[in-house]
Amino acid sequence: MTPQVWIAIVIGVAATVEDLVRRQISNWICGAALAAGLVLQIAAGGWRGAASALLGAIAGFGVFLVFYLLGGMGGGDVKLMAGFGSILGVHQLLEAALWTAACGGVFAALAIGFSALRSIVRSWSTRGGHGALAAAKPLRSIPYAPAIAAGVWLSLVPKT
Numbered sequence: 007m008t009p010q011v012w013i014a015i016v017i018g019v020a021a022t023v024e025d026l027v028r029r030q031i032s033n034w035i036c037g038a039a040l041a042a043g044l045v046l047q048i049a050a051g052g053w054r055g056a057a058s059a060l061l062g063a064i065a066g067f068g069v070f071l072v073f074y075l076l077g078g079m080g081g082g083d084v085k086l087m088a089g090f091g092s093i094l095g096v097h098q099l100l101e102a103a104l105w106t107a108a109c110g111g112v113f114a115a116l117a118i119g120f121s122a123l124r125s126i127v128r129s130w131s132t133r134g135g136h137g138a139l140a141a142a143k144p145l146r147s148i149p150y151a152p153a154i155a156a157g158v159w160l161s162l163v164p165k166t
Contacts, residue, residue, distance in 0.1 A: 011162050013042045013093055018155030021086050025151035031082030039089025046093060058095040066091025069103045083150045090158045098161055106157025110150060117148045 017039045021031050040063055047055035047062075067088035073079040087106075091099045 009046055010093060013039075013046060014090070014155075014158050014162055017042070017086075017089065017093070018151075018158060021151040022149075022155050025082070025149035029149060030080070031086050031151055033082075033085065036082065036085035036089045039086065040092045043089065043092025043094070047095060059092040061096040062091035062094055062099045063088045064091070065096045065099050066094075066103075069099070079150060083154060086151060086154055090154065094158065094161065102158045102161035104157075105160040106154050109156040109160070110153035113153050114148055 017035060021035050024035065025031050043062070044056065044059045047059035049055070051058060067084055070079055070084040070087045074081060074084045087099075087103070090102065094102055
């Protein structure tokens with residue numbers, strides 16, 4: 007495995023675990039991703055690598071900034087995507103963003119289905135099966151770091 011893949015795995019796992027446990031992504035994870043991406047890109051391509059890392063970070067930040075401003079995503083998710091942008095570079099980041107959107111849709115559908123199923127089971131156990139829909143609470147949010155990590159990892163799968 008390449009250093010880029012290792013870095014993406016470590017950052018993705020750290021962000022995913024923290025987002026699932028604490029429902030936030032620490033700045034140190036995003037900062038580590040940004041720094042690691044910058045070092046990686048400079049080692050691979052010198053000044054052009056530095057430019058690729060910085061443009062990737064800007065693009066990663068910009069891709070999710072709109073969703074943050076609309077209230078659909080947290081600031082940690084935006085910063086995480088910026089960090090991954092520096093690791094991937096601008097060209098590969100766009101593919102990762104598309105994979106992330108697809109993974110996010112699948113994860114959201116699974117979360118909604120699981121939440122509805124859990125509400126139905128609870129309703130049946132407490133009321134004998136009556137009022138299952140009334141007991142269902144709307145899902146407020148889902149952690150998005152798992153979708154970001156999965157999207158980035160899928161973008162790193164070699165194309166043959």
